[in-house]
Amino acid sequence: MQWLRSLFNRPEKPYLHPYFAGAVLGVVLFSAFLLTGNGLGSSGATSRIDALLVDLVAPTHVDNTPYLLKMAGGDKNPLDDWIVPVFLGALMGSFMSGARNGRLKLTTTKGPHISNSTRWLMSFLGGMIFLYGARMARGCTSGQALSGGATLAAGSWAIMLAIFASAYLLAYFVRKLWL
Numbered sequence: 001m002q003w004l005r006s007l008f009n010r011p012e013k014p015y016l017h018p019y020f021a022g023a024v025l026g027v028v029l030f031s032a033f034l035l036t037g038n039g040l041g042s043s044g045a046t047s048r049i050d051a052l053l054v055d056l057v058a059p060t061h062v063d064n065t066p067y068l069l070k071m072a073g074g075d076k077n078p079l080d081d082w083i084v085p086v087f088l089g090a091l092m093g094s095f096m097s098g099a100r101n102g103r104l105k106l107t108t109t110k111g112p113h114i115s116n117s118t119r120w121l122m123s124f125l126g127g128m129i130f131l132y133g134a135r136m137a138r139g140c141t142s143g144q145a146l147s148g149g150a151t152l153a154a155g156s157w158a159i160m161l162a163i164f165a166s167a168y169l170l171a172y173f174v175r176k177l178w179l
Contacts, residue, residue: 010102029146036082039147043131043140045087047071051078111178122177 016024032040051072055062062068072078098104110119134140137159139148148156 007099007104008106010099010104012102025146029150032086033147033150036086038082039143039150040086040090041083041139041143041147042087042090043134043143044081044083046131047135048078048081048084111176113179114177119177122174 015021029040032038048071051062051068054068055072055078062072063074071081095104108116108119110116114122131140134143137144139156139159141160141163144156144159149160
């Protein structure tokens, strides 16, 4: 149990230089294209995990829903796709990086005028809306911006411009969460 406490009490190390981190991310993206034939992304994995959960609870619903049927219908295993290990590896890698560099802490970052529960509710709602939008756009920011942008896909550039523009427009209305 002592090792678990030591994960949360390490001194915080500085972040990598942004240009170096960007170069490393480029190598990771290139490696993903080389090894899997695909880029990076995570919203597809969350859809597959969702399809697995729905298939466990209501398999007839999966068989009657075209969107879920292509992932989990019949004897298909929804986790049998390249994106699931990439997603799980990103989760484990970020956890290990946080633990190694002293950033593994239970904290709520928020403005002074809102409660922790409001911040968590807003984070959850924002994440759900963004995940829904990512599925509508056929990819999340990592799938669209990194993978699609690296291949110069015009749709990826359009989606990323729309994401940044809508974030700037929405920032005015949620500024009280931070100020």
